[in-house]
Amino acid sequence: MSDLPPLLWLQAFEAAARTLSFTAAGRELGVTQAAISQRIRLLEDRLGQKLFVRYPRSLSLTPAGQAWLPSIHDAFTRISEGTSEVFGTSPDNPVTVRTTPVIQQNWLAPRLTRFHRRHPSIAIRLVSAIWQDDFGPEGADIEIRYGRGEWQGVEALSLGAETLLPVCAPGVAANLASPADLSGNTLLHALGFAVGWATWLEQAGVAALERDCPALTCDNQVMTLALASQGAGVALAHRRLIQQRDDLVAPFTLDIASEESFWLVRSSRRDVGEDAARLWHWLAAERDVSD
Template sequence: MSLKNDRSPLPLRALQVFESASRFQNFTTAGGELGITQSAVSRKIAELEAILGTQLFRRSGPNLSLTPQGKALAMRVTYALGDLRRACAEVQPTKGSSIVTLSMLPSVAAKWLAPRLGLFTDLHPNIDLRISASRDLVDLNAAQIDGAIRYGTGRWPGLAAVWLGAETVCPVCASSIVEKFAITTPADLLKAPLLHADIAEDWAAWFSAVGLEEPKVPRGPKLGDDTAILQAALSGQGIALGRSQLVADDLQAGRLIAPFDVKLDASFSYWFVSASDPSKNLVTVRDWIVQEFA
């Protein structure tokens, strides 16, 4: 099938799967949202790429990102599907579900929100919560987003910001890494592969906090998204500087361990932002998120 004219049938299911995958930039999380497997998501994306004759995602190990063509398509598809959802909501009885759309970082969506979605649905079955995951600072009005979880200083002109919580940063890894490199002191971390991120709290700052001044920090993979960094740590690829809000569940479940107690205070905090006059449903979502962060 090709899309060379306006009468060509649209691959609607593949576009729906692409829209979810583009928001999360993670096939497993997208599959969870859609109720299908990761491999099914991958097949649909491959099908859409074949139809369009262009690559939509770049794949580099655990890291997934949109190509320029993928970004352009994602923007249009997100708006189109949003319009369709709103059109459907408008013709439903008023007692039906109400859509609330939130924007947040892919890492927050995958590591913090996704494990809690069932709790929210159980408490508020009449609110249809939709997530737009993006590393870009989304214009809420232009993108027709109701609210957002943002990571920053709390100052966004024209928006009301409610503080959710701060966080700390410390080394985390799989237990196999500790055993493999016989890690017993902070200096032992220099023997292991270190994973690097684009956050202000870097390895040099952490080693300085434990008294190792100007250590020769080994170079290692730098992954821009925390989801990819933590997945690499979970699979035993190295040691990451984990942000406490994103690694709490993995630490509690024993999937990751924190070899040392020394933590850095993060430069930024999490905030819930919205217009100054949020809807009743958005207030419900906001209050639930505030409670979960607390």
């Protein structure tokens, strides 16, 4: 045990390696960026190898750092699991669920409400993620991801096939009798989706119309749907995410199959606590339940 570096140094490495930022790691651990930098340097001196390549505005892991990181993740995971097994879940040790804001609002919120009414003693922490790099088994017990389900080291349950269709405010829809009427309307684009407006317009037989439409691009679907509800344009939305909304309508019946879908995900490399397992099974059973 005497050969192990101090825990504070290992925490600094794990946080910095996960965020690739000394500043973000310091914010997470409640210390300054300088403190993280110092702990990393002391750790590198102890190990005799560099763990990070430092650039003027970014960080990357060295091959040694990349090789060591999984072991550090596993060690902290086992400590967390052991703590949960012995001391149980508390408001300071909740079940962490990570997913995108749009899923939180439109799919997860009603289900968590029902779960909480049945299990009020289970503490839950909800964490937002937007980009694929925001996800990963570290730091979350359960995730809902969007993609093809081809992730390594996880158990993934599909929430079902997805289709996309145009949606807009009722006042905008009143002027859209056919896809050709989209000409001149702003098309709201959300980054990160394999299928988008170009595919829908092509299947609607009006592919050339896109050049006649102003574009407004957002980095998340929450914002495109919010803009659409305010009459700022027409967005493409997943059918399951607009079924319970009364501020958006679908002016056309045509929808297109998405190449990706939403998945309920948890790590297959470690056992989860009893509370996390209970929430996992609840959400799995809720996959086909309408709100």
